[in-house]
Amino acid sequence: MHLDMPLADLYKYTGRSPLPSDFDQYWERALEELRELPLNYQLVESDFKSQIADCYHLYFTGVGGAKVHAKFVRPKEHIATGQGVVMFHGYYGNSGDWLDKIAYAAEGITVLALDCRGQGGLSQDSVAAEGPTIKGHIIRGLHDSDPDQLYYRHVYLDTVQATWILMNMDHIDETRVGTYGQSQGGALAVACASLEPRIKQVYAVYPFLSDFKRVWEMDINNTAYEEISYYFRAMDPTHKTADQVFNRLGYIDIQNLSPRIKGDVIWVTGMRDPICPPSTQFAAYNKITANKEIVIYPEHGHEYIPEHGDQALQWFKQL
Template sequence: MHIDMPIHELEKYMGKNPKPADHEHYWERGLSELDELSLQYELVPADFQSNIADCYHLYFTGLGGARVHCKYVKPKNAQPNGPGLVIFHGYSGSSGEWTDKISFAAEGITVLVMDCRGQGGLSEDNLQVQGPTIRGHIIRGLEDANPDHLYYRNVFLDTVQTARILMSMDHVDCNRVGSYGYSQGGALATVCAALEPRIKELVAVYPFLSDYKRVWENMDISNSAYEEISYFFRVCDPNHLREEEIFEKLGYIDIQHLADRIKANTLWVTGLKDNVCPPSTQYAAYNKIKAKKEILLFHEFGHEHLYGLADKAFQMFRSL
């Protein structure tokens, strides 16, 4: 039994949310702005310490002058030209506990985990934007005339800066870096690999932020991670007079429209009973990836713990 499309339809589905005509220019311009930023960072020793790794709070300045926080875990036995891993967290969460990074450090992998601006961690959200937020970050900036003021634009570019900082470290080989995340983190790991072509390995687990119009038109949006779109229309456009315009603007921050840029070896993970980030929205992005890829399906699972997956991802990143 499926909650979305049958698998044979999922395998052909290419998404329905519109892609803005200037989408490529939008992101190339963003990357050009990022090129002007320094890769300098500040390290603050963490209270948490380990016999395996040195742990720090790392801060850098992102676009708009925002102070962005990451957890930085460096193996004590770090070798020159070693591997690295950037990790991204789920919606409204944070970079999490130190202990879940230590297993990677034990394998000689340097880890950098980014806090998204204004969510559950320590990163600053200093975006000044017209229009309401109401509930959630997808719609933050959606009423602003300038699409550069969409909340996720800066967050997407923060993922690139995080990866570039890790790649700039003396003991890290810039061609041996992976990207990893679940849900919102899976979306951000995907974006990072799309906008930073040196990412070698990508593991994206039931990624969020894809194919907004599919969720709106065909799924139970009030029970999904996309429910804030419903709140937006109720408050800002109850008669849907601007529906086409709104979904086209959301196309700037739709990961399916960036997926074809990915060069990393990709493991994509989907639960076929996921009603939070429906399978079709995930396939919309996966089907556009041109790099070497594999999709791992959990048939009886939704948006939840997936048995054995963390071990599989760990083994994949050990090969960096």
């Protein structure tokens, strides 16, 4: 049984959404803007205490002047290995509890867990884009005359800036940093490693934000991608601008970013995923040219994947 394409076809699938002609220039310009920002940050000690790690709220100023928040967990000096992992959360969520970060600190790994701006955490949202924000963030900035106002452009740059801050810390070996996340977090793990080629490990669990046209053609109107349909209903009910819409979404489509990854990748996919259909995930995975492995769960969807958290930690420890 399968929700989407047969597995053999998935391994050949390379996506339906377009690649903007100036895609590389778009992101090089974005990274140049980011390089102009200082890597300053503020640490505020957390009320959460641990015998093996120091826990802080970390704040930095991102593109557009937004105050961005992350949880920062640094293992005690005697167990620190110099390794770091940047974690990303699911759509509408936040950086989560301290507990899972402590598990990494127990193995000597420093964790920086980002709050996406304007979602469920403490990060500020400074995007000043024209147009609607119906039901979610994918379409934020889609109607603006300037593609630089796309919401996810800012978030992707936040992931890179957070990684640069971590890599620049005295106790961190910049050659031993990885990214990790599920759903939106999986997409951000991919995007971050695509824009920062020094990332050595990427663990992405059923990533979101991929192959938007395929999702729309499949009529996936659920809580993750439904805003695309809402956008057309409100802004273009006869779909006169459909080509322009999907071309612009191509700037933030992880299937267009994934070929830039240099580090090792483990990708986790549930074959019954109705939220981020397997084909959308394979569109990005198949374009990765770096060392990669996809782990298939035939009976699982967009849900808790057994043992993957344990496996992720064990894999990160190998670096």
